[in-house]
Structure formats: C-alpha cells, structure tokens
Amino acid sequence: xxxxxxxxxxxxxxxxxxxxxxxxxxxxxxxxxxxxxxxxxxxxxxxxxxxxxxxxxxxxxxxxxxxxxxxxxxxxxxxxxxxxxxxxxxxxxxxxxxxxxxxxxxxxxxxxxxxxxxxxxxxxxxxxxxxxxxxxxxxxxxxxxxxxxxxxxxxxxxxxxxxxxxxxxxxxxxxxxx
Numbered sequence: 204x205x206x207x208x209x210x211x212x213x214x215x216x217x218x219x220x221x222x223x224x225x226x227x228x229x230x231x232x233x234x235x236x237x238x239x240x241x242x243x244x245x246x247x248x249x250x251x252x253x254x255x256x257x258x259x260x261x262x263x264x265x266x267x268x269x270x271x272x273x274x275x276x277x278x279x280x281x282x283x284x285x286x287x288x289x290x291x292x293x294x295x296x297x298x299x300x301x302x303x304x305x306x307x308x309x310x311x312x313x314x315x316x317x318x319x320x321x322x323x324x325x326x327x328x329x330x331x332x333x334x335x336x337x338x339x340x341x342x343x344x345x346x347x348x349x350x351x352x353x354x355x356x357x358x359x360x361x362x363x364x365x366x367x368x369x370x371x372x373x374x375x376x377x378x379x380x381x
Contacts, residue, residue: 257271263316287314290316297321305345323357
C-alpha cells in the first residue's frame, strides 16, 4: 500500500507542498482533496459518467471542484484534461492537462463557474488568511519542479482548452447532465 496522495506524480509533489505550507492556499480557493473521491455523483449516477472523472481539488472557496476527465485510455494521468464542476451548476473543461492548470493557479485569481462557462476573475485576495507567502512558495515550486512561470492571463488557457476540447466534452457530458 502506498502512502502517495495519488497515482499522479505531479499531484503528489503538489500535495507535499500543500502539507508543508500547513493548509494555506497556494492560489485563491485552491485546495487538494482526497484523490478520486466521488464528488460528482449528485450530477449523474451513470457508471460511465462516474468513472469518467477523477476529482482531486476544490477550485474555489464555494465548493466548485476540479477533476481529471478520462477522455481516453492514456496512462499518463497528468496529460488528461481538467474539468471543473460548479457549485451552482455547470461543468466545463478549463485546462488541457495538469501543467495548464498549474499555470492557471500561478495567476492566483478566483475561479467562477456557472452553466454558461468558467473563467478566472480579478484577484481580490479575500480567500487568503496569510501574507501571500504560500503563493510565492508555490511560484518557486512551479519554476523549480515544473519549469513554468505564470501566464499573463489564465483565461487564455481556458479558452484554448475550450477551443480544443469544449465541444467534445459538452457532447459527452451532455448525455448525463441536463
């Protein structure tokens, strides 16, 4: 039995960082939760839908959450697209893979999700209890472990993911979610 957070090495590294930071947010509202624990079972009971996602983190402080979408049978789970389930409705693709999500988190902006779409708003800072050191530590981690620096606008990555995968995802998810 492994003590690893997940079968995804990149998420295991992020979990170690989160633990080291004592639960402070690395990005506005983002927090890892038990990997693979069904959080989407109230959306549909269809086995294909339930098996199609691997939830792994809260996306904001209001209960929206991220899940890897099993778009196909690839073995590198970090290469799976990232979906977000809105606490008030809507489920959308927000990143083409974990690397893109990590870049979005580097912008430290709150995520909004509704039936019409998902995107990042302006940074408001109200979800952070500390002095911002956790986010600065995350940025250093991102550069050191992943070799990435923040993009100018995380919504550019959301739009790219939507262009590439949005219609396919909407068609697939639409079979289960009204």
